[in-house]
Amino acid sequence: MRLLHVIGIGAGDPDQVTVAAVKAMNEVDVFVLIDKGSAKQELVDVRTRILDEHVRRPHRVVEFVDPPRDRTPRDYDAAVDTWHEARARALGDLLAAEPDDAVGGMLVWGDPSLYDSTLRVVDRVRARLDDPFEVRVTPGVTSPSALAAAHGTVLNRVGEPVLTTTGRRLREDGVPDGVDAVVVMLDSDCGFLALPDWHVHWGANLGTPDAVVLAGRVSDVGEEIMRARADLRRRAGWVMDTYLVRRPIGR
Template sequence: MRQLYVIGIGAGDPAQVTVQAIEALRRVDVFFVIGKGDAKQELVEVRTAILAAHTDRPYRMREIPDPPRERMVGDGDYRGVVEDWHERRAALLEEAFAETDGVGGILVWGDPSLYDSTLRMVRRVAERGAQRFDLEVIPGVTSAQALAARHRIVLHDIGEPVHITTGRRLREKGVAPGESTLVMLDGECSFTTVPGDDLHIWWGAYLGMPDETLIEGPLRSVEDRITHRRKELRDAKGWIMDIYLLRRVD
């Protein structure tokens, strides 16, 4: 039975990689990478820098083309679309496992437990039964933690919960009273749809990377600035990773 590591590598800063992750990196013979296209070549470079900084043993990279994801019209069957995409990704991952030998590793931005599909795909491969492996998961610093650290804040108020959600869910549910809301995977600036003049926002893009950008303030005062800056950055780089926290203030 082969060994497979799924390793959280933080939000982009090589210094955020944990000692446990470094130890795992140094055991890997082949890293499986799901390609994100030329637009996200910078992510490849950051990943390469992390490996260069933390391991000096020979390793191989096995790139797996990311299958296209069906575009939904309106609300559509979101879960069904994602399940189909994960199934096709798992089939390609299984094929890559079959064609390579040695200790395997998959690098995950942030932490594998938070809005990442890697563990779901690996589980699908294991359930198929053709490839047998011993899986070890290494936690990483999340973008949520990086956002809080860079803004020097606590994610929740005293005795309150913090709700982690997506832009799509924020548009549907809004911000609950007495709850700080952390929003990920929002490509539509959904904060502009949330009512309330008492909301404060802490926003960050490319956390831990050279182009890191931070904006915070009363939502109604800074939402246009964030929307404009986000479009500028995305147009310039061809991609963007951002996250934000919303909280009602007195």
């Protein structure tokens, strides 16, 4: 393979795919998708719908099975490193089977730069090659951008910094001094519940027909968000949620 496009496709809505992403997709001969199991089949289905709507040239779709991952590790960084290495081996084997002049493509949820492992895994594959393929990255609409749009709000107050972090880090580290706005991604434990006086803008499966958005004071809407999250997992089989929490003014 001579070229691999890594393409951000936004939060799932085919209408949020950028013109640049559509142009990149129409250069691709073979798209690589990751099979995450039947419970998350919709993640593949969304990508398939995007290809059906936007790609006008002949292409193939190939998949590899996502390697198992330790979800409750003692050493988080080591567990992620092991998972990335297994992904790199699987991806490398698949790409090695493609013709030398092929152009590949990987569709990345949101944007490849924000809490996504694709580029790290691709770098591992390239590091093993004497003559590595070229990589071109196309940015996409991020989940925080989709969240703000869904709520019709701005992530920051005037001149205010915004911390972007994960649910795990929020639980372990709390909110640093001087930070009044936090965007949190990948939080299955609803860490916002530890901030009952803060205001939360929450959204899940943004950009899909199953999208759910809720907002309010955490103490008022926290339980409702937990119920909505559990119901969405039952209906859709997966949940990707993002939320913004803001400290009350004057606190």
